[in-house]
Amino acid sequence: MSSLNKEWQCVLTESGPDLKLFKTRFDFMKKPDDEQIHKMIILDSPDSANVIALTPEGKIVFVRQFRFGIKEFTVELPGGIIETFENHEKGVQRELEEETGYTAQNWQYLGKVPSNPVFMNSYIHHWVADNARLTGTINWDEAEEMDLILYSVEETRKLLYKGFFQHSHTSNALILFFQWLDKSSN
Amino acid sequence: MSSLNKEWQCVLTESGPDLKLFKTRFDFMKKPDDEQIHKMIILDSPDSANVIALTPEGKIVFVRQFRFGIKEFTVELPGGIIETFENHEKGVQRELEEETGYTAQNWQYLGKVPSNPVFMNSYIHHWVADNARLTGTINWDEAEEMDLILYSVEETRKLLYKGFFQHSHTSNALILFFQWLDKSSN
Numbered sequence: 001m002s003s004l005n006k007e008w009q010c011v012l013t014e015s016g017p018d019l020k021l022f023k024t025r026f027d028f029m030k031k032p033d034d035e036q037i038h039k040m041i042i043l044d045s046p047d048s049a050n051v052i053a054l055t056p057e058g059k060i061v062f063v064r065q066f067r068f069g070i071k072e073f074t075v076e077l078p079g080g081i082i083e084t085f086e087n088h089e090k091g092v093q094r095e096l097e098e099e100t101g102y103t104a105q106n107w108q109y110l111g112k113v114p115s116n117p118v119f120m121n122s123y124i125h126h127w128v129a130d131n132a133r134l135t136g137t138i139n140w141d142e143a144e145e146m147d148l149i150l151y152s153v154e155e156t157r158k159l160l161y162k163g164f165f166q167h168s169h170t171s172n173a174l175i176l177f178f179q180w181l182d183k184s185s186n
Numbered sequence: 187m188s189s190l191n192k193e194w195q196c197v198l199t200e201s202g203p204d205l206k207l208f209k210t211r212f213d214f215m216k217k218p219d220d221e222q223i224h225k226m227i228i229l230d231s232p233d234s235a236n237v238i239a240l241t242p243e244g245k246i247v248f249v250r251q252f253r254f255g256i257k258e259f260t261v262e263l264p265g266g267i268i269e270t271f272e273n274h275e276k277g278v279q280r281e282l283e284e285e286t287g288y289t290a291q292n293w294q295y296l297g298k299v300p301s302n303p304v305f306m307n308s309y310i311h312h313w314v315a316d317n318a319r320l321t322g323t324i325n326w327d328e329a330e331e332m333d334l335i336l337y338s339v340e341e342t343r344k345l346l347y348k349g350f351f352q353h354s355h356t357s358n359a360l361i362l363f364f365q366w367l368d369k370s371s372n
Contacts, residue, residue, distance in 0.1 A: 007252055007257070007259075008252045008254070008257075010257070016203070016205065017202070017203040017205075017210075019202065019203075019210060019227045020225075020227055021227050021305055024203075024205060027254060029254055029329070031329065031331060032331070033331060036328070038328065038329040039206075040254040040329070041205045041206055041207050042254065042255060043255075066193055066194045067300075067303035067304055068194070068213060068215055068226040068228065068304070068305065069228060069229075069300065069301075069302060069303045069304050069305045069306045069307050070300050070303045070306075070307060070309075071193070071196070071307075072303070073193075074300075074303050110349075111349050113349065113352060113354060113357075114253075114255065114256050114260075114352050114353070115255075115302075116255060116301075116302065116353070116354070117253035117255045117256045117258070117260050117352055117353050118253055118254070118255050118353070119207055119254065119255045120255045120256075121255050121256060121257075123256075142222070142224065143215070143217065143224040143226070145217060145218070145219060160361065161361060161364070161365045162365065163296075163297050163299065163358075163361065163362050163365070166299060166300050166303055167300070167302070167303050167304070168299060168302070168354030168355070168357065168358050169354070171299075171354065171357065171358060171361060172349075172354050172357060175346065175347060175349065175357060175361070176349050178347070179347045179348065179349070
């Protein structure tokens with residue numbers, strides 16, 4: 001355990017194939033202790049964002065959709081990829097409306113978590129907003145189709161701890177949300 | 187919201203570039219409502235596994251390492267990719283010893299979560315084991331180098347809820363662990 005705190009250096013970078021959802025590149029990383037070079041794949045992708053949108057009745061808005069990686073339906077928080085022309089607050093507001101038809105108020109930032117720190121350079125930003133109402137217009141992407149599910153805050157807490165949520169970006173957001181909620185109510 | 191519960195069908199699959207950490211393929215998915223075909227990238231990768239290894243002093247073993255995606259250090263549970271010749275229980279026992287030098291007893295399965303259900307077909311399996319002791323041999327991969335950190339169970343719980351852990355595979359495992367722990371102690 002020699003090189004505590006020594007960062008690896010990227011000494012060269014090389015483009016890889018474009019996979020649509022992300023660009024790829026290979027970073028040549030120099031190991032601090034023996035200075036050997038290791039070629040590492042990086043998926044270069046924009047940040048994304050999701051939101052815990054609370055209705056006036058104390059429910060949280062979820063979307064249920066078919067996920068192509070695992071070929072199963074999942075239940076997730078609304079959200080998606082931030083476009084280049086917008087910041088993540090605007091992006092998550094747009095995604096909430098496009099995916100669910102809900103708009104919400106009093107947006108508060110909970111924090112960000114890496115999408116996957118091992119081979120992705122992007123982050124997912126987590127938001128909470130209240131007074132979510134069906135006042136907007138659904139506008140799915142061509143390859144999207146989803147249903148809405150509403151769970152109460154306490155149902156959601158139980159589902160989280162049971163391991164119900166199959167997308168870790170949803171679980172990460174909920175961890176930060178419950179921490180924020182429990183602090184606010186103390 | 188027409189096609190509630192209708193699964194998309196994969197009508198064709200095509201190999202994509204080999205990125206070492208994963209093979210890639212494109213699945214051509216038929217949307218249930220309009221039968222249009224959408225070409226989706228899938229990262230085809232083996233499952234992985236991680237473990238909450240508890241020492242006799244009630245500490246959990248973590249590893250701190252430099253992650254190439256975000257070019258920062260993270261603190262994570264020990265774990266890694268399951269090799270083709272082993273099941274995930276053997277794989278996680280091997281990874282614990284190779285990464286940390288610890289071996290442990292009474293391995294119990296907590297469950298699995300998709301690596302990323304959107305574009306990956308793999309899962310991460312979560313385990314807990316006790317009586318973890320430094321009786322094994324560290325054997326890092328060529329591109330690995332890490333330090334050990336031990337946190338008590340209650341320190342770990344606080345860190346989880348604070349959003350300290352930067353790899354969601356660690357957070358997912360800890361969610362299931364605390365659920366299991368709180369059930370066991372009731």
